Amino acid sequence: DADVTQTPRNRITKTGKRIMLECSQTKGHDRMYWYRQDPGLGLRLIYYSFDVKDINKGEISDGYSVSRQAQAKFSLSLESAIPNQTALYFCATSDSRGVADTQYFGPGTRLTVL
Protein backbone atom coordinates (compact mmCIF):
# COMPACT_ATOMS: atom_id res chain seq x y z
CA ASP A 1 0.00 0.00 0.00
CA ALA A 2 1.65 3.19 -1.21
CA ASP A 3 0.03 5.14 1.64
CA VAL A 4 2.40 3.43 4.07
CA THR A 5 6.06 3.51 3.15
CA GLN A 6 9.05 1.90 4.79
CA THR A 7 12.73 2.65 4.39
CA PRO A 8 15.00 0.94 3.72
CA ARG A 9 13.38 -1.99 1.92
CA ASN A 10 16.40 -4.21 2.43
CA ARG A 11 19.31 -3.91 4.84
CA ILE A 12 22.26 -6.09 5.67
CA THR A 13 24.20 -5.23 8.78
CA LYS A 14 26.64 -6.73 11.26
CA THR A 15 26.19 -7.83 14.83
CA GLY A 16 26.44 -4.94 17.27
CA LYS A 17 25.49 -2.19 14.83
CA ARG A 18 22.70 0.28 15.50
CA ILE A 19 19.94 0.18 12.93
CA MET A 20 16.92 2.38 12.38
CA LEU A 21 13.92 1.42 10.27
CA GLU A 22 11.56 4.18 9.28
CA CYS A 23 7.87 4.25 8.53
CA SER A 24 5.80 7.08 7.09
CA GLN A 25 2.12 7.23 6.29
CA THR A 26 -0.15 9.60 4.40
CA LYS A 27 -3.41 7.97 5.51
CA GLY A 28 -3.95 10.42 8.36
CA HIS A 29 -4.24 7.56 10.85
CA ASP A 30 -3.45 8.12 14.51
CA ARG A 31 -2.29 4.59 15.36
CA MET A 32 0.92 2.96 14.18
CA TYR A 33 2.50 -0.44 14.77
CA TRP A 34 5.71 -2.38 14.21
CA TYR A 35 5.66 -6.14 13.60
CA ARG A 36 8.24 -8.72 12.71
CA GLN A 37 7.56 -11.76 10.58
CA ASP A 38 9.49 -14.99 10.85
CA PRO A 39 8.79 -18.04 8.67
CA GLY A 40 6.11 -20.23 10.20
CA LEU A 41 5.38 -17.80 13.05
CA GLY A 42 3.07 -15.26 11.46
CA LEU A 43 3.46 -11.63 12.56
CA ARG A 44 4.33 -10.63 16.09
CA LEU A 45 3.82 -7.17 17.55
CA ILE A 46 6.94 -5.31 18.69
CA TYR A 47 5.61 -1.86 19.64
CA TYR A 48 2.54 0.21 19.00
CA SER A 49 1.55 3.83 19.36
CA PHE A 50 -1.99 5.16 19.66
CA ASP A 51 -0.88 8.77 19.28
CA VAL A 52 2.30 10.84 19.35
CA LYS A 53 2.56 10.75 23.15
CA ASP A 54 1.50 7.14 23.58
CA ILE A 55 3.99 4.29 23.11
CA ASN A 56 3.33 0.72 24.21
CA LYS A 57 5.33 -2.47 24.24
CA GLY A 58 4.06 -5.40 22.27
CA GLU A 59 4.68 -9.10 22.57
CA ILE A 60 8.40 -9.02 21.70
CA SER A 61 9.84 -5.58 22.54
CA ASP A 62 13.15 -6.70 24.06
CA GLY A 63 16.09 -5.43 22.01
CA TYR A 64 14.01 -2.80 20.21
CA SER A 65 13.03 0.81 20.80
CA VAL A 66 10.73 3.18 18.92
CA SER A 67 10.15 6.85 18.36
CA ARG A 68 6.97 8.55 17.19
CA GLN A 69 8.35 11.75 15.74
CA ALA A 70 5.03 12.95 14.37
CA GLN A 71 1.61 11.51 13.72
CA ALA A 72 2.82 10.33 10.31
CA LYS A 73 6.20 8.90 11.35
CA PHE A 74 7.13 5.94 13.51
CA SER A 75 10.64 4.54 13.58
CA LEU A 76 12.01 1.32 15.00
CA SER A 77 15.56 1.04 16.32
CA LEU A 78 17.76 -1.90 17.08
CA GLU A 79 20.37 -0.51 19.45
CA SER A 80 22.78 -3.40 19.02
CA ALA A 81 21.66 -5.79 16.33
CA ILE A 82 21.99 -9.54 16.81
CA PRO A 83 21.53 -12.36 14.26
CA ASN A 84 18.20 -13.55 15.67
CA GLN A 85 16.75 -10.15 14.76
CA THR A 86 17.05 -11.17 11.13
CA ALA A 87 13.46 -10.99 9.91
CA LEU A 88 10.95 -9.16 7.76
CA TYR A 89 9.67 -6.05 9.53
CA PHE A 90 6.30 -4.46 8.83
CA CYS A 91 4.86 -1.14 9.81
CA ALA A 92 1.09 -0.76 9.97
CA THR A 93 -1.42 2.00 10.64
CA SER A 94 -5.03 2.18 11.76
CA ASP A 95 -7.63 4.82 12.47
CA SER A 96 -9.17 4.84 15.94
CA ARG A 97 -12.31 6.33 14.39
CA GLY A 98 -12.52 3.48 11.90
CA VAL A 99 -14.22 0.13 12.07
CA ALA A 100 -12.67 -2.76 13.94
CA ASP A 101 -9.15 -1.32 13.97
CA THR A 102 -8.44 -2.43 10.44
CA GLN A 103 -4.72 -2.18 9.95
CA TYR A 104 -2.98 -1.22 6.73
CA PHE A 105 0.52 -2.50 6.14
CA GLY A 106 3.61 -1.14 4.50
CA PRO A 107 5.66 -3.20 2.03
CA GLY A 108 8.11 -4.44 4.63
CA THR A 109 11.83 -4.15 5.36
CA ARG A 110 13.97 -7.24 5.05
CA LEU A 111 16.73 -7.05 7.66
CA THR A 112 19.68 -9.42 7.77
CA VAL A 113 22.07 -9.34 10.71
CA LEU A 114 25.33 -11.17 10.07
Add this chain to the structure above:
Amino acid sequence: AQSVTQLDSHVSVSEGTPVLLRCNYSSSYSPSLFWYVQHPNKGLQLLLKYTSAATLVKGINGFEAEFKKSETSFHLTKPSAHMSDAAEYFCVVSPNYGGSQGNLIFGKGTKLSVKP
Protein backbone atom coordinates in the same frame (compact mmCIF):
# COMPACT_ATOMS: atom_id res chain seq x y z
CA ALA B 1 -6.65 -15.54 26.35
CA GLN B 2 -7.07 -14.83 22.70
CA SER B 3 -5.57 -17.05 20.01
CA VAL B 4 -5.85 -18.00 16.38
CA THR B 5 -5.18 -21.41 14.88
CA GLN B 6 -4.80 -21.95 11.18
CA LEU B 7 -5.32 -25.64 10.78
CA ASP B 8 -3.19 -26.14 7.67
CA SER B 9 0.26 -24.71 7.09
CA HIS B 10 0.10 -25.57 3.39
CA VAL B 11 -2.83 -26.15 1.02
CA SER B 12 -2.45 -27.18 -2.61
CA VAL B 13 -5.28 -27.02 -5.14
CA SER B 14 -5.65 -27.21 -8.89
CA GLU B 15 -6.66 -24.16 -10.86
CA GLY B 16 -10.44 -23.96 -11.15
CA THR B 17 -11.15 -26.04 -8.02
CA PRO B 18 -12.50 -24.70 -4.72
CA VAL B 19 -10.28 -23.25 -2.01
CA LEU B 20 -10.83 -23.81 1.71
CA LEU B 21 -8.45 -22.30 4.27
CA ARG B 22 -9.40 -23.14 7.82
CA CYS B 23 -9.18 -20.90 10.86
CA ASN B 24 -10.34 -21.35 14.45
CA TYR B 25 -10.15 -18.64 17.07
CA SER B 26 -10.41 -18.30 20.78
CA SER B 27 -11.66 -15.09 22.34
CA SER B 28 -13.38 -14.21 25.57
CA TYR B 29 -15.03 -11.25 23.92
CA SER B 30 -16.92 -10.71 20.71
CA PRO B 31 -14.02 -10.43 18.30
CA SER B 32 -13.40 -8.80 14.98
CA LEU B 33 -11.86 -11.21 12.49
CA PHE B 34 -9.79 -10.61 9.39
CA TRP B 35 -8.12 -12.43 6.57
CA TYR B 36 -5.00 -10.92 5.06
CA VAL B 37 -3.08 -12.14 2.02
CA GLN B 38 0.64 -11.81 1.39
CA HIS B 39 1.93 -12.39 -2.11
CA PRO B 40 5.62 -13.27 -2.49
CA ASN B 41 7.89 -10.35 -1.58
CA LYS B 42 4.89 -8.12 -0.92
CA GLY B 43 3.24 -6.57 2.11
CA LEU B 44 -0.05 -7.70 3.63
CA GLN B 45 -3.31 -6.85 1.93
CA LEU B 46 -6.70 -6.99 3.63
CA LEU B 47 -8.97 -9.57 2.00
CA LEU B 48 -12.02 -9.21 4.22
CA LYS B 49 -13.19 -8.51 7.75
CA TYR B 50 -15.97 -9.54 10.10
CA THR B 51 -17.27 -6.96 12.54
CA SER B 52 -20.43 -8.56 14.02
CA ALA B 53 -22.70 -7.61 11.16
CA ALA B 54 -23.51 -10.30 8.57
CA THR B 55 -21.90 -13.64 9.37
CA LEU B 56 -21.04 -14.27 5.71
CA VAL B 57 -18.44 -11.77 4.64
CA LYS B 58 -17.47 -11.13 1.05
CA GLY B 59 -14.01 -9.88 0.24
CA ILE B 60 -11.88 -9.00 -2.73
CA ASN B 61 -10.94 -11.35 -5.58
CA GLY B 62 -13.94 -13.64 -5.03
CA PHE B 63 -13.03 -14.73 -1.51
CA GLU B 64 -15.53 -15.01 1.29
CA ALA B 65 -15.57 -16.21 4.88
CA GLU B 66 -18.28 -17.31 7.27
CA PHE B 67 -18.23 -16.52 10.98
CA LYS B 68 -19.57 -19.47 12.98
CA LYS B 69 -19.70 -18.61 16.66
CA SER B 70 -20.79 -22.10 17.74
CA GLU B 71 -17.74 -23.58 16.04
CA THR B 72 -15.42 -20.61 16.77
CA SER B 73 -14.42 -20.75 13.13
CA PHE B 74 -13.82 -18.25 10.35
CA HIS B 75 -12.88 -20.32 7.31
CA LEU B 76 -11.92 -18.65 4.03
CA THR B 77 -13.33 -20.00 0.78
CA LYS B 78 -13.29 -19.32 -2.93
CA PRO B 79 -15.32 -21.32 -5.48
CA SER B 80 -12.63 -21.47 -8.15
CA ALA B 81 -8.90 -21.00 -7.63
CA HIS B 82 -6.81 -18.89 -9.96
CA MET B 83 -3.07 -19.05 -10.40
CA SER B 84 -2.80 -15.53 -9.02
CA ASP B 85 -4.27 -16.74 -5.70
CA ALA B 86 -1.01 -18.47 -4.84
CA ALA B 87 0.14 -16.65 -1.70
CA GLU B 88 0.25 -16.90 2.08
CA TYR B 89 -2.96 -16.20 3.95
CA PHE B 90 -3.25 -15.04 7.55
CA CYS B 91 -6.27 -15.29 9.80
CA VAL B 92 -6.28 -12.50 12.37
CA VAL B 93 -8.37 -11.72 15.46
CA SER B 94 -8.86 -8.41 17.22
CA PRO B 95 -10.20 -9.05 20.72
CA ASN B 96 -12.22 -5.82 20.92
CA TYR B 97 -12.04 -4.96 24.54
CA GLY B 98 -10.59 -2.06 26.51
CA GLY B 99 -6.86 -1.72 26.17
CA SER B 100 -6.60 -4.49 23.62
CA GLN B 101 -8.09 -2.43 20.87
CA GLY B 102 -5.68 -2.35 18.02
CA ASN B 103 -3.76 -5.41 19.12
CA LEU B 104 -4.12 -7.94 16.34
CA ILE B 105 -3.33 -11.57 16.95
CA PHE B 106 -2.06 -13.36 13.85
CA GLY B 107 -2.29 -17.00 12.92
CA LYS B 108 0.88 -18.62 11.66
CA GLY B 109 -0.27 -18.53 8.06
CA THR B 110 -1.39 -20.95 5.37
CA LYS B 111 0.58 -21.11 2.17
CA LEU B 112 -1.71 -21.71 -0.81
CA SER B 113 -0.27 -23.32 -3.92
CA VAL B 114 -2.27 -23.45 -7.15
CA LYS B 115 -1.36 -26.06 -9.76
CA PRO B 116 -2.13 -25.51 -13.44
